[in-house]
Amino acid sequence: MEWGCTKCGVEIPQDREFCDECEEKHFRKIGGFLFLPLIGLIVTAASYLFVMTDAFKFLTENYAQLNANAKIFFILSIAIYIGEFLFSVTVLSFFLKKKKLLPKLFIFFLISVVATMSLNVYMLYRLIPGAKIGYNELVPVFRNVITALIWIPYFITSVRVKRTFTR
Numbered sequence: 001m002e003w004g005c006t007k008c009g010v011e012i013p014q015d016r017e018f019c020d021e022c023e024e025k026h027f028r029k030i031g032g033f034l035f036l037p038l039i040g041l042i043v044t045a046a047s048y049l050f051v052m053t054d055a056f057k058f059l060t061e062n063y064a065q066l067n068a069n070a071k072i073f074f075i076l077s078i079a080i081y082i083g084e085f086l087f088s089v090t091v092l093s094f095f096l097k098k099k100k101l102l103p104k105l106f107i108f109f110l111i112s113v114v115a116t117m118s119l120n121v122y123m124l125y126r127l128i129p130g131a132k133i134g135y136n137e138l139v140p141v142f143r144n145v146i147t148a149l150i151w152i153p154y155f156i157t158s159v160r161v162k163r164t165f166t167r
Contacts (some may be wrong), residue, residue: 023163030098032160037106037151038095044113045088052081069127076123080116087112102165103155110148117141 003014007022016023030038059066059074066074091109094102121137155161 030095030164033154033158034160034164037155038092040147041088041092041095045085045092048081048085048088052078052085055081069129073123073127077120080120084113084116098165098167100165100167103161107152107155110144110151114141114144114148117144 002011003016004010005012005019005022006017008019010019010022012019055074055078059071059078063071087109091102091105094105099105118141121133121141124131124137125133
């Protein structure tokens, strides 16, 4: 029995889906599950931008009423948001350019998001007396932990990732 490329019909070995030419075209573009982390990066960059502007607006409007610890918290939070926003834009740029370094950079980005979100919650607890740490503070951290637990193994083991990010 002959096996053929699913795109052009050229005879290929049984363990393959595409011939070399079709495989090159197929993996040249971002496809498959890679659309999900791409969309996630865009949403993450936008959310950091919005949170950063909200925190800056709150800080400037209420600066006189805030105690020293609250001022430190908001200034450090804004610095974290700016750093993570710039990092997410950098990772997005590497993603769209399909750079070979992207898988490691994306994994480091996921870890940094979890770490900075956890740090922000910890700073809230330590610097703002009486601040209640609850659902609204912890769910985003856990959501990003789950995201990291899904995408880190995918970016380490996926053939599509290895073949897409080659430049």
